[in-house]
Every structure is written in structure tokens, then in C-alpha cells.
Amino acid sequence: MTNPILEIKNLNKSFGALKATDDVSITLNAGEIHALIGPNGAGKSTLIKQICGGLSSDSGSVIFNGQDLAGLDVAERAQLGLGRTFQISSVIMEFSALRNVMLAVQANAGTSYRFFKNVRTDKKLVDRAMAILARVELEGRADVSAAELSHGERRQLEIALALALEPKAFLLDEPMAGMGPEGSKRLISFLDGLRKEAPILLIEHDMDAVFSLADRISVLVYGRVVASGTVDEIRNNPAVREAYLGETA
Numbered sequence: 001m002t003n004p005i006l007e008i009k010n011l012n013k014s015f016g017a018l019k020a021t022d023d024v025s026i027t028l029n030a031g032e033i034h035a036l037i038g039p040n041g042a043g044k045s046t047l048i049k050q051i052c053g054g055l056s057s058d059s060g061s062v063i064f065n066g067q068d069l070a071g072l073d074v075a076e077r078a079q080l081g082l083g084r085t086f087q088i089s090s091v092i093m094e095f096s097a098l099r100n101v102m103l104a105v106q107a108n109a110g111t112s113y114r115f116f117k118n119v120r121t122d123k124k125l126v127d128r129a130m131a132i133l134a135r136v137e138l139e140g141r142a143d144v145s146a147a148e149l150s151h152g153e154r155r156q157l158e159i160a161l162a163l164a165l166e167p168k169a170f171l172l173d174e175p176m177a178g179m180g181p182e183g184s185k186r187l188i189s190f191l192d193g194l195r196k197e198a199p200i201l202l203i204e205h206d207m208d209a210v211f212s213l214a215d216r217i218s219v220l221v222y223g224r225v226v227a228s229g230t231v232d233e234i235r236n237n238p239a240v241r242e243a244y245l246g247e248t249a
């Protein structure tokens with residue numbers, strides 16, 4: 001058994017009397033996609049925020065590459081390699097795809113790119129950003145403003161921004177949302193390859209995507225993990241079918 005890259009241990013978060021996450025423990029291993037599914041309001045986004053540092057936990061711990069992340073904020077966790085894409089886009093609409101990625105590369109590099117006077121023409125920075133755009137198949141759209149990209153292309157750009165941080169694990173919050181069938185197919189195939197680079201904790205409502213991508217699935221209902229297992233185990237779990245997949249066992 002390999003050491004998990006990300007280990008969530010007994011995380012709790014209450015809002016008043018409501019337990020949004022209730023003693024959640026899950027792991028993310030190298031090379032895998034672990035999908036987190038559950039009905040609306042189950043606590044998935046709350047959990048992701050607790051992991052990335054946007055929301056403090058009442059109790060429990062997040063261990064990343066052996067390091068306890070307690071007390072670290074979002075930026076510090078991102079710097080350690082926790083790559084997140086947001087439900088609410090972090091893309092700057094009026095900037096070109098290339099400029100968006102260049103900014104992310106600069107943010108990640110800290111001081112190493114800041115001394116260049118003219119970042120627009122800094123070849124090293126442009127090359128790095130272009131290589132990332134090529135990874136998400138957007139190199140042909142480098143000079144197009146984010147506002148003019150299609151919805152699917154903007155999703156690809158968001159992933160490019162996450163890639164710029166050279167993450168050691170991805171937290172992806174509903175990447176399929178709003179994608180058409182063609183875009184979904186392309187994104188599924190891209191995420192399939194991405195897991196080799198860094199494992200992915202995937203929150204997703206699109207069950208076709210989840211079933212085709214996930215190595216493991218955990219099901220969250222009312223803040224609790226009610227089941228965890230392979231695609232087949234989750235598909236055939238009567239409690240899951242009843243609670244989430246909308247079928248009686």
C-alpha cells in the first residue's frame with residue numbers, strides 16, 4: 001500500500017446546528033482519480049474549501065505529502081502543490097488566454113519572473129505559458145481573449161491555470177458543469193491523462209464522467225461518507241442507489 005499524497009482525517013465543519021461535514025476521512029493516492037459524489041448540499045464544496053484552506057475546520061486534519069496543513073492559508077497550500085480549479089472562474093475575461101496563463105506562471109514562480117521589465121515579451125515566460133496552453137490544446141487560441149473563448153475552452157483555460165502552479169494534487173470542483181457532449185468527451189479524455197501527472201480529487205455531478213474516470217468513489221450524504229469503493233462497488237451498493245442515484249434497492 002502506497003502512502004497517500006493527500007490524507008483527510010476526521011474533518012468536521014458545522015454551520016450553527018448544521019453539520020456540513022461530519023467526521024470525513026478520505027485519501028488520495030498517486031496516479032488515481034478519487035471522485036466525491038453526493039446530492040446537492042451534501043457538503044462536497046465545504047470539504048474542498050476545508051482542504052484548500054478557504055474554510056477553517058472545527059476539528060480533524062489534512063495531511064499533504066506527509067505535512068499537516070493546519071494553520072496554512074489558501075496561498076500557502078497552493079504553493080505546496082494543492083491545485084484547485086474553482087466553480088467560480090478565476091479567469092480574467094479581458095485578458096488573452098496566453099496572458100492569463102502567464103500571470104499564473106508568474107504567481108507560481110514567485111520572484112523568479114518578477115525582475116523582468118517587460119513580461120509580455122519575456123521569452124522564457126511566454127514559452128512556459130505556451131507549453132501549458134498546448135497541454136490543454138489551446139495553443140491555437142493563445143491570443144484570443146478569455147471572453148471570446150467558448151465555454152469548453154474556458155474550462156480548458158482554468159485547468160491551464162491550475163497546471164501553471166505545477167500541482168502535486170488537483171482538487172477539481174465540477175469541471176464538467178455546462179459542457180456540451182463534445183466538450184465533455186474531450187475533457188474526460190484530458191483528465192484521464194492528467195491523473196498520471198498528479199492525482200485528482202474530483203467533485204462531479206456528471207455520473208458518466210465519474211463512472212468512466214474514477215478509480216475510487218466516495219459518497220457523501222448529509223456531510224458523512226456513507227460509502228467508498230470502486231465504480232462497481234458504488235454502482236451496486238443498495239444504500240448508495242437509494243440515497244443518491246435515486247433508485248430503490
Ligand SMILES: Nc1ncnc2c1ncn2[C@@H]1O[C@H](COP(=O)(O)OP(=O)(O)OP(=O)(O)O)[C@@H](O)[C@H]1O
Nearest residue numbers: 015018019020038039040041042043044045046047
Ligand atoms: N457559509 C455557510 N453558512 C451556512 N451554511 C452553509 C455555508 N456553506 C454551506 N452551508 C450549508 O452546508 C451544507 C453543505 O453545503 P455544500 O455547498 O458544501 O454542499 P455541496 O455538496 O457542495 O452542494 P452542491 O452539490 O449543491 O454544490 C448545505 O446545507 C449548505 O446550505
